[in-house]
Amino acid sequence: MKALLSKDWTVSKGLFKNYLMVMALYALIAYFNDNVFMFNGFCIMIPVMMVINSAAYDEKAHMEKWMIASGITRIQLALSKYLFALVLLCAATLLNFYIAAIVIDIVEALAVSFLFCLVGMTYVSLVLPAVFYFGTEKARISMMVGFLIPFGIGVGITYLFGSLGIQLNELLLLVLVICFCLIVIVASMMISVRIVEKKDY
């Protein structure tokens, strides 16, 4: 796993420098608009893009084939992308928290940063099975759909509870979102492992 993470980071770090520059730009825009969430959202998108880019680089160079030939198991190959995403998202969340804590209340900053992290991980989880199955080129459609699914489900839940006459308070909504995200993440991991195990490289 360490080798896979090292590989993903080494491959992606060139792009990370470019993202840092864009991040600085977003920080300025967010500062002048007095909207820290805009910056938080962008910070979460960077790990997502880096994970997908690392998969694209692997695919282009046929690195998965070499990794399997070098003793990496297919399970490790699939799960390493989730771990890579988690590590990057944790770093982004930490940054988000520090920035948000300057502007808003610490508890709120913590909750917002955690939620952004969860959304990012869910988005990665929605996209990765398609990346493993179709390849990054074809999986771009799923990336677009991936944006819509969490939004659609959020609207759906609100509508469903509204029609049932159940009052959604913030805590209940938070619990529901966390449960939904965890289910998506675990299901996605299981699907990805299955896809990679059956795949011929």
Place this chain on the structure above:
Amino acid sequence: MLRLQHVSKNYCDFLLNDISFELPEGMIMGLIGENGAGKTTCLSAILSSIHYEGKITLFNKNVQDLSMIEKQDIGSVMDENCFSDHLTITDIEKICRSLFVNWDQSLFFQYCNDHNLPIKKKIKEFSKGMKMKINIFTALSHHPKCLILDEATSGLDPVARDELLEVFYDFVKDGKHSILMSSHILSDIEKIADSITYISQGEVIFSEPKDDLLEKYVIVRCTEDLLKEIDESKVLGVRRYGYGIEICVEKQAVKEMKSESVTLDDVMVFASRARKEKR
């Protein structure tokens, strides 16, 4: 060391059919065949990168049961560069250091220095031959017991090929290491291999010691009338010209006729022609 028993792989447009051969310790085996014959599929099966039917044993164990450390006793070089274009040799070394248990950093950099490979340059600026060298040096630098090389010498200039063949020869000289290499450059295989396995349209046509093979066949120029006198089962293949014919035939069948010794190229070309004519 390596044994394939009835290995098959079915794609919708290609069938690797019942492949069996054995590579003993201390030997170099050349895997030859036309484009699309199934060489890469065969090597991919050995490296577990594809699913297959049949049994492949390496170091007396089913390859699918090998642990990570045991699997690292195989050094592999694919027919294409396996490293992202954005990486430098230093980056590759860093990745390999965390991947391979027996990674030898100094050996890797020694190979790179000996072959004038720029350490800080990105792979995308490398020539095809340089990229291939990186893959070969990576495979050699974690001290594997068995090397699986898929077209590893293609794209290299004759001098570099010769140097690498020397490296491969050194690799097996202690009698404990083996190499299975596929190549279209049959002169390389002829120079270095101890045995030859010829695959055509997904089937093994022969798997024999190289010297026996080159001793077994000769080339004879004759006429159609003379050809009729030769035992057909001893003829590997026939090539027809305007004025006569050239046959690749078992030496013992044409003892009294004037003949020329064969090269691996001849054996492959004649065997391939014969199969095409049969179809």
